[in-house]
Amino acid sequence: MSRPVVAITGGGSGLGEGMALLFAESGYDIAICGRRIEKLEQVAEKAKASGAAVYIQSVDVRNYESVDLWLQKAREKFGQLDALICNAAGNFIAPSIELSPRAWKAVTEINMDGTFFASQAFGKIQIEDKRPGSITSIIAAYAQSGQPGTIHSAASKAGVLAIMRTLAAEWGRFGIRCNSISPGPIHTEGTDKNLWSFPGAEKRMKSTIPLGRIGEVRDIAQAALFLASPQASWISGADLDVDGAQWLNGGVFGWDPNDLPGPMLALMKAMRGSKT
Template identity: 40%
Template sequence: MFAPNTLAGRVAFITGGATGIGLEIATQYSRLGASVVLASRNQERLDAAVEALSKEGAKVAAYRMDVRNPEEVEAAIAFTLERFGALDILVNNAAGNFPCPTATLSPNGWRTVIDIDLNGTFYCCSAAYEALKASRFGGSIISIITMLGVTGWPNAAHAAAAKAGILSLSRTLAVEWGGDGIRVNTISPGPIGDTVGVQRMYEETGRAEVEKKRTALGRFGQCADIANAAIFLGSDLSGYVTGDNLIVDGGRWLKYVAA
């Protein structure tokens, strides 16, 4: 679909990059010429991801960090610049969530998800600003959210609020940082079948067919669908696109239900 040199020379930093959507984005980015730095709290998963990508000939490095810690985030960006000499694309993919009725959601539970999703995204954007401003390609920030943060997410008020906050933050930064050559966009995935989250929430609970019917296309998506969107937003193909929320959810946000 994309030319082999679509991302040639670019350096991408991807949080939550050791598994799932983050790893698929890293994989596709590297195949199109980008150098990638994977960030995660789990060293074992990072090691496995780096090993897999290295076997493909990818230019890849990993940094263990917690997005909730701004000092660790700043150190990770510094590591990226030292290792690859630049930073052109920031992908905010790290996220936390757990189902809980809002009436019984504890302050600590609320705080934890807000801290990972919303605060972590801000810390990464802030730490990466100067490097993205200096990018010879023009910087690109891509944050993974969900339309459930716009339409409402019963039993996940913490995650819904965080994702809505990321959307607002991204559009604010698109305006503030546009003059610095930095584009800021979001991607809203729907149910992605080859992720642990969907497997646990829907397939293992027997809800898979119902959830598929909630999409206009009647099926789950794949991590590759989100990676394709991230390639578009990270490349010159979207050079005049900023402040956008690219919905890749099979039409679930339309609340379609098959007969």
């Protein structure tokens, strides 16, 4: 009996790595893509230790042909695809008034174009193979609530939510389910370095979360595993908040919009190493 196969964009670190490893532990073979092949190779070695077969490829998700080739090669290697996780994303904190057209374009192309291109390529394969499937996109709570400093990410993630719901309505007849996950604050290498190292940031963040803790990568990975599984066979067009109920309290980063620009600019300096 063949193992199910999951394809994950942005699979070389952070949430993508965590999801890849949990899927591997859970009996899936995996195809992962990202920009840095050495990162993908490291994840692949860990996944293989769990018994998974792995296909990796350096991919620019903004380029349809690049994404399509990766998925076609994965299908060729494994004989099938079962699930797609659209995780590749670009983001940084920036006040809307200071965001350059180039920065806007860079983030929206990775987030929204990349998700659509991967979903379209996956959908074509599943429909051609007459095989049901699952697509899950990682978005953000602020895509619906709004959050200062995230207009490029929030707008494109809201677009991703619309993509998932539109495809859920359009591709349901093919047995393709499409959902999204809205993570709350998560401990990753990047956030630990750039966000939670900021004085008082972690304590303030926890105060906004009813469950009283910052999430772990595995919290999101478990949600993704569930949505891809047969146990979620009648769930489509849904967005799953995995944030300890933080969305009920508003903001994501734990500051009040009235505090701006102080904390935001301080955070930007910390993240960019600015001396001004």
